[in-house]
Amino acid sequence: MTRELRNIAGIKQSTCAYCGVGCGVDIHQQVSPESTQIEAVSLQGSQDHPANFGRLCVKGENLLATTSLDDRLLYPHIKNERVQWSQAIEHVANKFNDIIAEHGPESVAFYVSGQLLTEDYYLANKLMKGYIGSGNIETNSRLCMSSAVAAYKRAFGEDVVPCSYQDLEQTDLIVLVGSNAAWTHPVLFQRMQHAKQINPDMKLVCIDPRRTQTAAMADLHLPLKPGTDAVFFNGLLAFIAAANACDSHFIQQHSEGFEQALASASSYTPERVSQICELGIEQLLDCYQWFIESKRAISFYSMGINQSSTGVDKCNAIINCHLASGKIGRPGCGPFSITGQPNAMGGREVGGLANQLTAHMDIENPQHRQSVQTFWQSPTMTQQPGLKAVDMFDAIKDNKIKAVWIMATNPLVSMPNRQVIEDALDKCELVVVSDCVATNDTISKADVTLPAAGWLEKDGMVTNSERLMSRQRGIIAAPGESKSDWQIIAEVAKAMGFSGFDYASVADVFREYAKLTGYENNGERLLDISALAQLSDAEYDLLKPVQWPVNANYPNGCAQVFSDNKFSTPSGKARFLPITPQLPQAKIDNDYPFILNSGRLRDQWHTMTRTSRADALNEHSPQPLIHIHPKDAAKQQIKEGDYVEATSRFGKLIMAANITEDVRSGEVFAPIHWSRTFASHGCVSALYSSVNDPISGQPELKQTPVAIAPKAYETYVTIVAHSLTEETDNLLSKMIPERLSADDFWLNYPNRALQQWQLAMNRVPEDLLSWCKTFLPGQYRWLQQIDNNTNKTTLLAFNQESLVFYGQFSALPQEFNRPWLQHCFDQEQLNSDDRSALLTSMVSTEFCLGRQVCSCFQVHQQTIVDAIEQGAASVTELTETLGCGGKCGSCKPELAALLEHHNKAPQQSLIIPSKEVA
Incomplete structure (x- = not known):
């Protein structure tokens, strides 16, 4: 704690504002002696929260440092002029009504975010799909999770993640695919490491073109050729069948389509897979053999799989292997798609994607449309899916969509082909942005800005990657005139002349949504939380984390779905999908001979509007670096630290060079976080095309051809x-x-x-x-x-x-x-x-210590190297000597890597003992 606690007002449990792990945080409050307002004075991981049991990563540890009022949007503005809320609401409502009256409901759109709470998401969907009557509401989750959504739906009939975090301690094998969990989901990665410590026979495999911190800690790293994941898993399916390792009973009694899926995969022998994926045959066979010999296995996958022009097929190729081997519906088993945002799952529940209806119902199903409209008593209902993210912004650019409301997201930085997005927003008749920050790339294009409450200020529900619903609780008063998103949406809806948006509290909104999940469900969909529809305000406020479904059959929630082998398909059986692997659409050529990959860093988040406020988080990776293999750097005459220009057909970036063997030759890597708020040429998405998966609409954000060259200045x-x-x-x-x-x-x-x-x-x-x-x-x-x-x-x-x-x-x-x-x-x-x-x-030598490795205790690389040279031989000894790794633990993989580089043995102690996270 940074200061003495006085006049304690108590502790409130909320949830972390970052990734889909959904960690619980205990926030200590006190009454400010100056203002008599409640203020948050410290936080720690919630010991009793099932997502993290007290652990937090470095970003979570520094949450309170990100809540300053610097650059906060505090008042409504029209054309950069401050106005009253009533003026802003009337202006937005009138403009939307006028545009709809002249051009129809398809001429307007909402673009929303996994940063919204479930209740916010729910009302935005209700307004657009049931009152305006258009499907044009899209979420930035399209960019990260929609391929996984579509694959689950194809296989299981519903977007249901069939795994829980507790499965990580109960498995024999974890295969991480396209996930650098050590940096992107550190709390879960520590949980994996802890499980391995308890069960040394457990194997950890990392499939990733880069040697990431996750790969460095794995028992086996398979640096496959980018884009060949479906080949790899088709090969695994064929290997399972050839080894007689199929679960024949499950296949015959509880699935359909196996023969067709196997026929598509049968030609992918280990030798062929080895050649296409550019993997050593012995490593490949080790992984395949481990999978069939393990009684329980989890495939843990993320953006590296999803962000592809064939992401859905890749996800289904993974699911096929679990269905064939019967590794599903049991503890320690399953295809586990991990989400990137705190409420990406909540958005999926309420229909946040343009091709969904609330409560996992389908827009294209007439009975579902009728059910939702009847429940809402709404004047209309969209009859068709709306435009997915890429198509939505194309429609804005083409003047087909004339008004867009962007909520809590920054598409100018996150969407591919930035120039198209800029052109679209420049041409759009009305751009409304509701956010809690005053400046970012997208807000610069806004006609109307509406101040939204931020984390620590708003109440509602979030759902993490394992279907665990947790309460986010407001601790402090929203500053200025900012309001919760659900309140803003409801006020605009009422100003547009719609009834059905009179809510006394956020609990009112949640009760309506919960009731809808059970309405005319009849066991058709697992998403059913109708048991929570009668919660009082007090019960809602005190609600403990619970995994859906939560209904008459599961009044206390359900961790293990599909244990009865019944799925949400019409037949009740899981579906195999025949997969024909396809390489990425973008191909290298003489002009663009390198493949650019992108991803996240340990201490930063999205476009840095939150993490940049915490000084401790800005030291680990203070500038964006483009990672280049030594052979390629030598060929291009690039030296360490040189500025490098990477150019694609759509844009360019300029970053300093990091020459490393962690990337494959012919490939480069750059982080996604730097926008034009922080760098002139750091926006990676500007280089990507709008190519996307035809099923999910998810853009291919992991692969684009580029040229690289040193960039010199005067x-x-x-x-x-x-x-x-x-x-x-x-x-x-x-x-x-x-x-x-x-x-x-x-x-x-x-x-x-x-x-x-x-x-x-x-x-x-x-x-x-x-x-x-x-x-x-x-x-x-x-x-x-x-x-x-x-x-x-x-x-x-x-x-x-x-x-x-x-x-x-x-x-x-x-x-x-x-x-x-x-x-x-x-x-x-x-x-x-x-x-x-x-x-x-x-410069004094005491400041020549290299980059900061441990953000919690500000320990730099040279200090760690000195300790290793003086005899520290394990992560535990480095923690005891320097403190690094002794708080959040996010730096432990890097400590282990430094030990390994200096010929030490780092593997034995990577986990924070429970006494240290209390």
Whole structure:
């Protein structure tokens, strides 16, 4: 805890705002003596929450550091002018009504987010599908989970994840496919490692083109050729059959389509799979043999499978193997799709995707449409699916959709082919954005901005990756005039003239949704939480986490679905799908000879609008790097740290090079998080085409052909300035991008106390001092030093003896030592030694410690290496010596990798003992 707790108001349990693990957090409250308002003073993982049992990753540990009011959207605006809520609501409602009256209901659209709570999602779908009468409501979950949704539905008749986290402790084999869980879902990865510690015979396999932190900790890493996953699992299905390892009883009694699926897979012998996937035959056979010999196995898959032009087929190829071997419907078994957002599952439940109806009903089923309309007593009902994400923005660009309401998401950064999205929003007659941040790439295009409550401020329900529903509880009052999303949606609906949106509380909304899940269900769908439809407000507030279904048959929820081998298909049987593997549509050629892959980093999240607020989270990976194999780097004459331009047919990015053997030759990797809020050319999605899976509509965001080349500039600039006032901060943020040409590079490092910029320019300002002074108006004492030997100029500005500005101009890229610069700016009076060091760039050795590995205790790489060289031989010993790994544990795989690199044995102790997470 950061300060003494006084006047404790108690503890509230809520859920983490990040990934689909759905960790519980205990938030300690107190009454502020200044404002008498409740404030959150500390948090910890909830010991009794079944998703995490007290564990949190580093992002979760730093949640409270992300709740400042910096850059918060606090008031409604129309055309950047602050207005009253009544004006904003009336404006949005009237514009939607006018456009619908002239062009019909298909001329409007909503684009929503897995950041919304279930009740928010539910009302947005009710308004669009049952009152406006269009299917044009789409969610950003289309970009990450829709292939898994479609595959589950094809196989089981319903979008049902048949696994629970407790299966991880009960299995003999975990196959991670296209998932870097050590970084993207650290709490679950630690759980896997803990299960392996309990059961040393358990095997962990990682199938991923990159050698990730997850792959480094696996018993077997299979670096298959990107896009060949369906070949791999067709081969596994054929191997299961050839080894007589099929569950004949399950196949005959509880499934259909096996013969056709096997016929499609039978030609994929291990030798053929080895050749196509570019895998060693011995490694391949080890994995196949482990699968058939294991009584229980889990396939744990994520974006690397889903984000493909054939993602649905890849998911079904995995499911086929579980059905054939009978590894489903039993503890420790199943195809486990892990979600990326905190409420992606909740959105799927209420019909968040354009081709769904609420409660797992189908738009194309007339009986389902009638049921939902009757239940809602709505004036109309969409008769057909709406446009999926890519098609929706194409329709906006083509002026077929004339109004769009974007909620809690940033499609300019996350959607493929950024230029199309920009053109679409520029042409759109009405762009409404409701969000809790005041600036991001998408908000810059908005005609109307509506301030939404953020995490810690809003109440509702979320559902995690294992169907576990948990309460998110508001702890503090929403700042300014911000409102919960469900309230905003209901007010717009009423202003449009619709009845049926009079809710006294969020519990009212939840009760309606819960009742609908059981309405005319008759056991047809597993999604049935009708047992919760009669909860009082108090019972809703106190509701414990529970896995659906929750109904008369399962009043306390149900962890193990399909244990009776009954599925949600018309026949009640699971369906095999014949899979004909197809390679990605995007192919390399002479102009674009490399394949670009992308993904997440450990300490960042989505487009950084939340994580960038926590300084501790910005040190592990302070800038985006493009990862290149040494052979390719040598061929392209790229050195470590060089700026690299990666160009596709659709856009380009510029990042510094990280030369590593963790990527395959011919492939490069870049992180997804940097938007134009933080980098001039860091938006990876700008390089991707709009190619998507024809069934799920999920874009192919893991593969695009690119050309890479070193990028040289005339001058390289570092600027650091104290955050003195909002005015001076805005000067830098506004003027630096304006001063640079479209081909110049800039990077803005998030930091609360300092403005920190790296620039690379094709011209040198004529008067460097005057150029710098424009960023810092006022009376300051300036020092300038010119080093003609190195062609380097350094400028310092002081307020009395306190450093307030640092600028360095060089003909060559310079290392940006953030800890040292922070140390200099932290001094009330900069001492003469540090001043001389700044002017001569002679950094003290105590600050030359490499990158930060442990964010909880700010332990840097060189400190860890020194400890290893002094005898620390395990992760446990590093924790005891330095503290790293002793809190959230997210850095433990990296500690193990450093030990392995220095010829130590890291495998034995990767798990936080229970006493350390209490």
